[in-house]
Structure formats: structure tokens, C-alpha cells
């Protein structure tokens with residue numbers, strides 16, 4: 001209204017109005033006060049024409065933008081997916097047809113609801129329940145098919161040679177998929193970076209996980225494991241035997257281990273960070289359950305506000321620890337926990353290269369610490385949980401493993417070097433990782449890319465489903481879905497005939513940096529449990545593996561412990 005009025009007065013005072021008699025008479029007067037009730041500007045043909053012209057141009061421009069936006073949208077949700085679908089089909093990569101916007105997601109949810117309510121028929125043949133669509137596709141199309149996650153095509157890659165080509169690629173042809181804005185609040189770090197940033201971080205993080213350094217972290221592992229054994233012993237002594245949910249127990253154990261191993265003397269703060277990151281993880285999962293536009297993160301919803309708050313809180317707790325540690329590192333004294341080693345390695349890198357951008361910033365170190373929790377805690381807890389479940393199902397292997405532990409250690413506490421003598425325990429862990437691997441590996445193409453005989457268009461995700469490859473009967477024989485740790489009696493290379501058909505920790509340059517850490521932690525915990533308890537499945541346990549970021553027992557892992 002104000003603007004309109006100003007323009008109006010301006011017209012009068014500048015004299016650009018029709019020279020009618022009343023108008024002439026009022027030239028120089030304040031027009032509105034002279035005609036208090038007049039709201040119609042005096043027409044000015046030239047001006048009006050210009051205005052009409054401007055309006056027309058604006059409308060044309062807006063329509064052009066709207067049409068371009070509409071066409072772009074149509075291209076993104078229909079033309080592009082359908083073109084890619086054609087290209088894939090021509091090369092023998094089939095699947096269920098792409099459906100507008102949701103791709104195959106609706107069928108995926110429908111099948112999961114239908115079959116997810118049924119129990120697993122054979123204990124380790126979990127795919128029909130875990131991912132029914134994937135199961136149907138592999139049954140129909142064998143090793144080559146596509147699933148549409150919304151408008152994104154995910155091509156399954158199951159041939160060991162192709163997997164090798166992707167995972168060993170060093171020229172950056174197959175980067176990790178971009179992470180969404182919610183993930184950025186939760187965790188980034190090494191696992192999500194590509195190119196130079198990944199190479200720089202990997203170089204700095206690697207030394208902290210060297211096997212020699214892990215030796216110094218063993219006391220941290222031992223303290224946490226002993227606390228668990230003591231807690232269970234008290235429960236069992238009191239009641240003769242007791243039932244515990246292993247998934248909860250091991251989540252806490254691995255949370256404690258990573259807090260102690262990463263932050264040493266700052267263990268209590270580390271534990272608080274772990275609890276906050278755990279909550280952040282479940283908020284993150286909630287945020288991923290619905291349609292995900294990047295801007296949704298900025299809406300002032302309860303979940304978003306809490307996520308932002310935790311992000312800041314964890315950031316400031318870690319900044320406090322890091323800044324205090326950096327002062328000590330600078331004086332030449334450092335601690336042998338992961339953070340100390342990471343900061344030392346970061347400093348060495350700076351001294352080596354003599355320019356500041358070769359090292360990580362405090363924000364970078366924060367993200368790497370958060371990643372240790374995300375990448376290392378739940379995965380290791382799952383390994384231990386599935387191992388307890390499987391050893392309760394196969395009591396002969398539980399006995400064999402216990403015999404070995406007692407033979408090597410007796411009833412004594414364990415020593416680092418002796419842990420490598422636990423061959424049967426190692427075979428069992430490898431077999432559990434074969435049947436219950438953590439997550440599929442995913443990469444993407446960002447340009448038209450050759451892979452074996454395939455020519456993949458840009459924007460395709462390549463996923464290497466560990467559940468399928470690890471159960472491929474061509475590689476593993478007709479008994480692929482059975483629990484047979486003896487497969488690994490002569491090592492992984494012999495079991496796989498040197499092909500990439502087993503990679504629970506990934507493969508190539510991006511192989512899991514915490515692999516030795518996880519195996520050491522698991523061997524130690526399992527050996528101490530075997531020394532102290534026998535165990536069996538509780539009647540309340542239901543075998544229902546389900547994928548929530550990692551592979552977990554849907555209704556818990558209730559196991560009854562008996563004191564030995």
C-alpha cells in the first residue's frame with residue numbers, strides 16, 4: 001500500500017499525468033489530500049504500456065522458469081530413470097520396472113511386511129525374510145539385476161572379478177555415494193569421503209590402528225571385558241543361571257571399549273559422547289523413514305532440534321578433549337589411545353609436509369572420532385551377538401571353542417600373543433561374519449563407466465550384497481547356507497580359492513581400518529565368556545535377523561548363561 005501511494009504521488013509531482021482540466025488545476029497540489037477518496041491513478045498511456053510490457057515479460061519469464069522446472073522434474077522422475085532402465089535392460093540387467101518417484105520401494109515395503117512376519121525356515125537362510133524383494137530378484141535373474149530406490153537405480157554386482165575391479169579402483173571411477181544432509185549431522189569422516197580428502201585422512205588414521213599400537217590398547221579391552229564377566233558372574237551366582245539380552249550387553253561392552261580405547265583417561269566424557277551418538281543414531285534412523293528432502297533438516301521439528309543440539313554438544317565435548325590433548329602432544333608427550341595416536345599422526349604429517357593443509361583440522365578430528373563410534377561399535381556388537389546365538393544353536397562348536405580356550409589359557413586371564421593361537425575361535429568368527437555380515441557395500445558411477453563388459457551410465461549405484469555373495473553356491477558349495485567353520489581351517493584365501501567372494505570388512509584400499517581392532521576385541525570377549533559360562537538360547541528367543549543400518553536380531557538375543 002505504501003509503495004503504491006509513493007508511486008502515485010511521484011506521478012503527480014513529476015507532471016507525467018494526462019493534461020485534463022482538473023488535473024491542470026491541481027498540478028503542484030498534494031493529490032491525495034485534494035481527492036481524499038480517489039484511489040484510481042490518472043491513466044498515463046505510455047507508462048501503462050510500459051507496465052503492461054514489464055508484466056508480460058515477467059509472466060513470460062516466470063512461465064518459462066515454471067516450464068523449465070517442470071521439464072527438469074519430469075526428466076528427473078521419469079525420462080532419466082526410464083532411459084537408464086532401457087540402457088541396463090539392453091545389457092541384460094533386468095528387474096522390476098521403474099515406477100514413478102518411488103521406484104520399487106512400495107513393493108519392497110509390501111513384501112517385507114508380508115514375509116517379515118513369518119519365521120526363518122532354515123536358521124541361516126535368512127534372505128527370504130531379511131529382504132524378500134532381493135530374494136525374488138536373485139531367484140529370477142541370478143547374479144545381475146537392478147532395484148530402484150526411488151529414482152536411483154541400484155545394480156547388484158556379484159561376480160568376484162567385477163567386485164575386485166570396483167573395490168581395487170584407485171582412479172576414483174567408483175566413489176562412495178553422496179551422503180544426505182541428515183547424515184552430515186550424524187557422522188561423516190573417512191568412510192564417506194572420496195578423492196584427495198579420503199586419501200589424506202586415511203594416511204593419518206592408518207597408523208593409529210596399526211597392530212603394534214593395538215597391543216597397547218589391550219588393557220582397555222581387558223578392563224571392559226572383565227567388568228562384563230564380573231556382572232554376569234554376580235547374576236549367575238545369585239540365581240544359578242540367568243537370561244540376558246546379548247544385543248544390549250554387547251552394545252554396552254563395545255561402547256565402553258571404544259570409549260576407553262579412543263579416549264583413555266577421558267573415558268567418562270567418551271562414554272557420554274557414546275550415549276549421545278547412540279541417541280543421534282536412532283534420531284537419524286527416524287529421519288530416514290520418511291521422504292527425504294535436504295531442506296527438511298532445517299525445519300524446526302522436535303527431531304531436527306534434538307539432532308542439532310546433540311551435534312553441537314558432541315562437537316564441544318570433543319573440542320574440549322582435543323584442545324587439551326593437543327597441548328600435551330605439542331610438548332612431546334602423547335597417549336597411546338586412538339585419539340592420542342591420531343593427533344600424533346596428524347602432527348607428524350604437518351612436520352613432514354611443512355604446510356598446514358596436509359593435516360586435519362579440529363573439525364576433521366571430531367568427525368573421525370564420531371566415526372569410530374558409528375563404524376566400530378554396533379558392527380562389533382553384532383558380531384559378538386550373532387556368535388553367541390550361533391554357538392547356542394551349534395553346541396558342538398561351542399564345546400570345541402571352549403576346549404581350545406581352556407587348552408591355551410586354562411582358567412587364567414588372556415595374553416595378547418596367545419590370542420593368535422585361538423584357531424577355532426577365529427574360524428568361528430569368520431564363519432559368523434560370512435553368514436551374518438554387517439552391511440552391503442555401495443559405490444556409484446558419476447560418468448559413463450566401463451565395468452567388465454558392461455557400460456554403466458552416470459548416476460547408477462553399484463551394490464555388492466554380502467549376504468548374497470557370501471551364500472553363492474557356485475563359490476561356497478551346496479551347503480553355503482550351513483554353519484561350517486571348518487571352511488576356514490586353512491585360512492580365507494584357501495576358502496575363497498583366492499577370489500573376492502568373502503569380504504565382511506570390505507576389500508582393497510578402503511578396507512575396514514578397524515578390522516584388527518574388532519577381531520581382537522571379539523576374540524578376547526568370546527574367550528573370556530567361554531572360560532566362564534556355558535550358554536543356550538532362551539525359549540523367548542525368535543530368530544529374526546533384520547537390517548537396521550546393520551544386521552541385528554529384531555526381537556533381541558535372549559540367551560541363558562550357566563556358570564562353569
Ligand code: HEM
Nearest residue numbers: 190191375376379380383438504505506510512513514518
Ligand atoms: C566386526 C566389526 C566390523 C565390521 C564388520 C566392519 C565392516 C566394515 C566394512 C565392510 C567397511 C568397508 C565399507 C566400504 O568399503 O564401503 C568398513 C570401513 C570402515 N570401518 Fe569397519 N567394520 C568393523 C569394525 C570397525 C571398527 C572397530 C572400527 C574403528 C574403531 C571401524 C572403522 C571403519 C572405518 C573408519 C571405515 C572406513 C574406511 C575407509 O573408507 O577408508 N570398523 N568397515
